[in-house]
Amino acid sequence: MRILHTSDWHLGRSFHRVGMLDHQAAYVDHLLAVVEAEDVDVVLLSGDVYDRALPPVDAVRLFDEALARLCASRASVVVSSGNHDSAQRLGFGSRVMDAAGVFVRTGLERVGEPVLLEDRYGPVAVHPLPYLDPESVREPWGLLHRSHEMALGEAMGRVRKDLAGRRRTRSVVMAHAFVADVEARVQVSDSERDISVGGVSLVPTSVFDGADYVALGHLHGRHTLTDRVRYSGSPLAYSFSERDQTKGSWLVDLAADGSVDAEFVPAPVPRRLARLEGELEDLLADPALAADEDAFVQAVLTDPVRPVQAMERLRRRFPHALSLVFAPVGEPMAEVPRARTEGRSDHQVTLDFVRELRGAEAGEAEAALLQQAVDACCHDRELDHAGGGGG
Template identity: 70%
Template sequence: MRILHTSDWHLGRSFHREGMLTHQAAFVDHLLEVVDSEHVDLVVVAGDVYDRALPHVDAVRLADEALARLAASPAKVVLSSGNHDSAQRLGFSSRLIDAAGVFIRTDPSTVGAPILLDDEHGPVAVHAIPYLDPIAVHEPWGLPARSHEAALAEAMRRVRADLARRSARSVVLAHAFVAGAEPSDSERDISVGGVSRVATSLFDDVDYVALGHLHGRHTLADHLRYSGSPLAYSFSEADQHKGSWLVEIGPEGLVSAEFVGAPVPRSLARLRGELDHLLSDPGLARHEQDWVQVTLTDQVRPVRAMERLRQRFPHTLVLGFEESGPRLGALPARRTEGRTDHDIALEFVKDLRGAPATDAEAALLREAVDSCCDDAEADPRPPAGRPA
């Protein structure tokens, strides 16, 4: 059986206010092409189909199109809910949709009841474990603790109890943070009591485990893998290779796993340095059409920095400044008695950035001070023609 393992589509998500739906639709096209060209028998989606519990109508439309196209293909589909999904909304009419060969599992009460598929070597039991909120399942399942470890341990106990009753190869979908993998900035924290990771040993003795939740691909063991998200959703994923795992299950279990790269709509780049250097360095020409995150290290913050960056890097999305001067709490104490508010503000600017305010900045500060002190004790304006 040839299985295509994907997860974390996050349909409807944006990337620093850049709409991603067109690129997500291109991934769906790619997915169908792989199903056709690689003769895929089963597509598994390990959670986070949507980016939010109440997805935008365009995201729902794309999900509907994707599942309809997959249902029309020779492949079966098994899909479970993630921590971003609404289990009730994603699982609506799942019992009816089963008849189309699309199996959606979002209800914890179904854990331990497999989807049974067959190939020329016999049955394959697919156990789709939806995201399990430890607080929600603690009481109904009688868990010893409110933790992800306890919830998934009970889920896998139910899975093993089923597998012990039948002679079948096994595939498990789980949406969790498994120890040994590293998170990205774009994943939502699922920790309970400060703990979110679960042990890899929970998934021993399963032929293949398709993991979701983390957005980077990881191989924790031959049979235990994250596909990661098909698109980058934060600049921390700039060096990640996005795609899906193409897995083959033979008569004795796992035979192979090959990573199939997904289309890249636009590369990501993280640049750091002084503004003038970034604008003139010929070696950065390769990033001119990338989505760019910039950290400037100039001693004095440049004027119109974003505008100037976008003249060379038109897709600059994030601009930050590295702290080079003292922090606010580390500024020296200054005498204020007998001094004007304007003088104090000017000295603050000089202490903070290590350079005095320009004439234009000094004038703006005076206007700000005067607008806050519309009374008889306001700082006096200097006579016309005399500098402030």
């Protein structure tokens, strides 16, 4: 059986306020092309279909289109929910969709109930485990401790019980969790939501012992924990910490004896990410940075004094600059100064703030603009006098 393992689509997510829906739609096009070109039998989507529990309408429309196209393709599709998804919303209509070859699993009540598929070598039992919040499953499952390991351990107990009653059936498990034998073995990304609240987050790979293949979701970088336990990662980069990651999905061949052979299929890169560091004038003038002019840019400015209108000037050369970090060379990041308000007008306090944060006085135009801002915040503009504390 040929499997395409993907996860963490996060439909509806923005990247530093830039909408990603067009890029996500391009990934769906790529996915369907891989299904046809590689004769994929089943697509596994291991959680975080959406970026939030109440996704925007356009994101729902895109997922609906993706499922319809997969339905019309040669492949079945199995979807499980992640920690970003609403289990109730994503799981709506799942029993009806089963008949169309679209298997969506989001609830506790179906853990241990497999999606049964067939190839020329016999049956394959796919067990899609939804994201299991330790606090939510502790009482209904009667768990002694609150941890992700215990929650998934109970779920895998139910999976093994089901498999024990099936002869010559290969097994695939889908899960959405932080899995690793040692935390240092995997690299986390800034765009991943911390799931440690509600229980210890780390789950050892041994929890999944016995499964022929484990298709994991949650981490946004691809990882091979063992030959049989893998993360596909997200199909797009959702933070600058992911700029060096190759995005895509795993193409997995599950043989008749349960052995697996996996190949990573890179996804298209709609716009490259670049992290530039240096003084602003150097970044604007350096000819070696010409290749970054069409990239999403995060600039780390090392100027000793914060440049005026830094982002505006940066975007004249790098129109897709999205993030600015100020890190003067040899100096710690400046803390936001504490205002000295006694005996000073609101306008003087704002000028102090600019001087202390930037290391230089506000210009004449800036000072006038700050005065307008102060006046706009006052109920009575005549009240902004020294010692009066402003409006």
